[in-house]
Amino acid sequence: MILHNYFRSSTSTRLRCALNLKGITAEYAAYALKEKAHRDPGFLAKNPAGLVPVLELEDGTMLPQSLAIIEYLDEVQPEPPLLPEGPVARAKARALGYMIACEIHPLNNLRVLQRLNAQFGADEAAQKAWVAHWITETFDALELTLAQAPETGTFCTGEAPGLADCCLYAQGWNNRRFDIAPDRWPTIARILAALQGVEAFASAAPPRQPDAE
Amino acid sequence: MILHNYFRSSTSTRLRCALNLKGITAEYAAYALKEKAHRDPGFLAKNPAGLVPVLELEDGTMLPQSLAIIEYLDEVQPEPPLLPEGPVARAKARALGYMIACEIHPLNNLRVLQRLNAQFGADEAAQKAWVAHWITETFDALELTLAQAPETGTFCTGEAPGLADCCLYAQGWNNRRFDIAPDRWPTIARILAALQGVEAFASAAPPRQPDAE
Known part of the structure; x- marks a missing residue:
């Protein structure tokens, strides 16, 4: 698993918290937003929106949008839950x-x-x-x-x-x-x-x- | 159930689509945003953020945020599903x-x-x-x-x-x-x-x- 992200990006921080809570380790790939690294063709091929974070799964699937990824993590690994019951x-x-x-x-x-x-x-x-x-x-x-x-x-x-x-x-x-x-x-x-x-x-x-x- | 919303609000439209897909009928309560009806104390008591839509449940529970409500609808009434499988x-x-x-x-x-x-x-x-x-x-x-x-x-x-x-x-x-x-x-x-x-x-x-x- 590779976490395509940037240290200061708030959506990246959000996702890093969720990964840590789940105890999931991902390789850290950094994109310096101020240098427009997220607008390079290489990254746009991963996410046409040119936004971090993206979670790259083992099979190469690219998941964009921090909240969608957090819901995904909670579905594939329910413990500890990130949402309450009911x-x-x-x-x-x-x-x-x-x-x-x-x-x-x-x-x-x-x-x-x-x-x-x-x-x-x-x-x-x-x-x-x-x-x-x-x-x-x-x-x-x-x-x-x-x-x-x-x-x-x-x-x-x-x-x-x-x-x-x-x-x-x-x-x-x-x-x-x-x-x-x-x-x-x-x-x-x-x-x-x-x-x-x-x-x-x-x-x-x-x-x-x-x-x- | 009461849908607190406004005809032109995009988040309200989003939620109306989901309610219709589920076949759920809710009483329609309108708030004219241009006249700041959503900033009246009566509405702020329902949602301190002063934002439509809010779905008021039968027991008086107020649910804000259109996407949170759509996920709720999909959980309490799974058919037809609003999200794919997997x-x-x-x-x-x-x-x-x-x-x-x-x-x-x-x-x-x-x-x-x-x-x-x-x-x-x-x-x-x-x-x-x-x-x-x-x-x-x-x-x-x-x-x-x-x-x-x-x-x-x-x-x-x-x-x-x-x-x-x-x-x-x-x-x-x-x-x-x-x-x-x-x-x-x-x-x-x-x-x-x-x-x-x-x-x-x-x-x-x-x-x-x-x-x-």
Whole structure:
């Protein structure tokens, strides 16, 4: 198995957490996004979308999209589960993950910031304001949701970390990069601190990857 | 069951397709996004994120996030299936859906266009250029992926429509709204035409909803 990814990519971090939780070891292949390594023909042949991560299976099958890969991992190796039991609990867990994966990350990744610069001349300060706006918008709602939900435990959906925690932990690293402290969101801050204490997460962090700058 | 949604919302359209495919009837509750009905305290109590759609279950449970709800529907009522059989096929099907749900829709919805206007003064033409950029970026990759995949049939993942088709059909309506013709993407155009011929999809279309303008 080969993990085609990049140390700082939030979707890559998310997937590394899930692989670690499952105890699955994959060969690490790095693509420096700033040098457009993900737009090389060699990588585009693996994923026409030119996006990391891609998980290459033993038979050469290429799986793109971090959340699709995480669901795949949970189907082929159910233990430890990344989603809770019961359809309603699973829907709520997925919804927490999608709040980050569909409402924050797509608006704040490198290519979007580059486009804001190209189309609107957004400088670094304007890009940071844009990023902070979307993180705050969703984290305010996520904090309320987590603080109110009886399912919330040490982690997002109970006493074992799962899919939503993979998304949250990766986003926590992005927030740090944009100087956004978690103080405004006490439940989120508490869960992020708990995740940092779990080796499956800590070892998935950007600074601990072989291609870290 | 109550479907809290809005006729033009792409995520709502996606979910209406899935409900129709499952033959599930839900009471229709409309929230006019342009009048900020989704930011009323009454709706925020249902979903702190202030986003449609929300599916309200018989016991009052509120499920947010269209894709989490679609997975829920597939778990509680497996027939007809919205995902193919086998972990790899399921991962590929989910990945197609996420290409739209994570790479296009989050960048092009109403609140993002409003923010582009507020922060960068983006007028209608600039907003349209922004929308067209992200649709083209991902649809080019989606076209390649669908054209190459042996799984592609009359629909995205075979001869029966599923999760990826729900996302694609809804995006097709968004594209139309922004005057983006599907001619550039022949496989996508063919699938969209096939979906329009399926009543579960056609009856989920924005113009056929009770709150359509």
